Amino acid sequence: MxxxxxxxxxxxxxxxxxxxxxxxxxxxxxxxxxxxxxxxxxxxxxxxxxxxxxxxxxxxxxxxxxxxxxxxxxxxxxxxxxxxxxxxxxxxxxxxxxLKVRNFNSQKLKVNDASGNPVEIAAVVVFKVMDTARAAFDVDDYETFVEIQSETAIRHIAAQYPYDTYEDSSVISLRGNADEISGRLLAELQERLSVAGVEVLETRLSHLAYAAEIAGAMLQRQQAEAIVAARQKIVDGAVGMVESALQQLKHHGIVLDDERRAAMINNLMVAIVSERGTTPVINTGTLYN
Structure with a gap:
């Protein structure tokens, strides 16, 4: 038709x-x-x-x-x-x-992503009828057809990609590549809805989160990764500061032997990297009887 x-x-x-x-x-x-x-x-x-x-x-x-x-x-x-x-x-x-432009907001769907983690996902689909004959005669009810096919496409797309990538940033993820995921969802949905004479104008993810049963564990994982990244940054900065201090001492003609050099590096690293303020111990000399 x-x-x-x-x-x-x-x-x-x-x-x-x-x-x-x-x-x-x-x-x-x-x-x-x-x-x-x-x-x-x-x-x-x-x-x-x-x-x-x-x-x-x-x-x-x-x-x-x-x-x-x-x-x-x-x-x-x-x-x-x-x-x-x-x-x-x-x-x-x-x-x-x-023939007006309409939108469909899907329900929050629980889907297992590519890593097997249960996630909640929802999307907004903007569409309009382009072929009235197909919309009227090729499907029973094109509005219901759009709703069911939209939810099916959302489930299929969500199952193909992980929620997030922690080791490899080049892998496409639902959270990190929202625009690309929306584009692929639009292409798949347009292929599904062409039989009903419907043109998909835009698709956007309106909700994306871990399911309630694993949200706490995933939050701890994200916090741990943030702490590790912060510690790595602190350590890199501390090494640079110690190296700069040693170069300045050498520039001013202060020469330290290997033992004192190692002690100084240890003390500086502890003072810089420690989460709390350090309490210095002052050596006032040795007491002889």
């Missing part, structure tokens, strides 16, 4: 013609009764009245961003998408369909 334009003509002219036919029919009835019941005038009046009723029943109004699907005794005759008052083929069924 593919959409095509149905025959339609100016409805205002058809309305004027129908009004004129109805007025002529009334005149024929009045004239026929005045002429002692002339059968010819009455028959003409009935014909004109039937033509007026057929014309009025063929009129249809199409609102902006709306379409009328025309079917004639079970056969698809076309779609009228131009807004205005139109006259179409008589004795047809004119079904209304919206």
């Amino acid at each position: 593919k959409e095509h334009q149905a025959w339609h003509a100016n409805g205002f002219l058809a309305t004027l013609a129908a009004i004129a036919a109805a007025a002529a029919a009334i005149w024929c009835f009045v004239s026929g009764n005045a002429d002692d019941g002339s059968a010819g005038m009455n028959v003409l009046g009935v014909v004109l009245l039937l033509l007026a009723l057929v014309a009025f029943s063929s009129l249809t109004v199409v609102q902006p961003n709306q379409a009328k699907i025309i079917t004639f005794f079970g056969r698809y005759k076309g779609t009228v998408s131009d807004s205005g008052l139109w006259i179409v083929v008589p004795f047809t069924v004119k079904s209304r369909m919206s």
